[in-house]
Amino acid sequence: MSNAASVKSARADEREYVLGTHAEESVRLGLQHRLWSASAHQLWERAVVAPGQTVLDVGCGPGHASMDLAQIVGAGGRVLCVDESASYLHQVSDQAKAKRLDNVDRILGDVQELDTLLVDWSGRVDVAYARWVLCFLRQPERVIEGLARVVKPGGRVAIQDYFNYETMTLAPKRDEFSRVIRAVGRSFRDHGGNPDIMGVVPEMLARNGFKVTHLSLNQRVARPQDQIWHWPDSFWKVYVPRLVAGGFINQHEADEFMTVWHEASASRDAFMFLPPVVDLIAVRT
């Protein structure tokens, strides 16, 4: 495969997004992809991802979605994987090797600089996919501007990201839980992100020559016995200690939160509203 050749070293140092790029987060992203892959595939079908195409995975992480996309576009197509984490891009390479996929290119760099990172791909991308990336960025519109350069006329962008993040609720309601959810939102904003990013994405797309053709809500409810319960469960393990380390909550609040969570997990009757994810497709006019 052309991986080694196609990694462009945009910067020597490894930058970390707010959730980190350590091994535990990488494992969490794998589980997360599994639990959300049905809705990703549904969106890709709607965006008409097909064999032979060039697909861009914006902020690809360890490449779980990228591998599925590479299988879909097949040997005649390509998947361009962009991420600022060198260690995640190594994992993309390992996964591609294990799956014998030689249609995967890795590009190291900031997705807010897509036009310079993908200068050879101007106007050549059929579909760009961005899941849970825009919410972490200081300048998300820079991504949309870059997409306007690389996506061909008639090409599509497919985005899955958050809106109304802090409406995530445990039932029965518990203050100890809601306090930590608000702290998660604060921590995203403190790092320059926006947990309600999908509220402003349609207008950014319109300003940059895209027409939104599909917008729907992915609001999931989880019960402790459901597979999807693992999603918040794995997130707390990674992120609650980071909230304490960052001063967004204290250790006592973290302990109270985990007690409430363990009680809910052991209950037959608890449930929770997961953070709303908005699915969007826009066409480059």
Ligand SMILES: C[S@@+](CC[C@H](N)C(=O)[O-])C[C@H]1O[C@@H](n2cnc3c(N)ncnc32)[C@H](O)[C@@H]1O
């Ligand atoms: C929550 S993960 C999502 C990964 C992947 N899109 C998925 O759905 O599995 C966010 C990813 O965005 C990447 N990221 C965050 N900010 C970035 C930036 N400015 N440029 C490039 N990648 C970035 C992180 O390194 C991480 O891999």
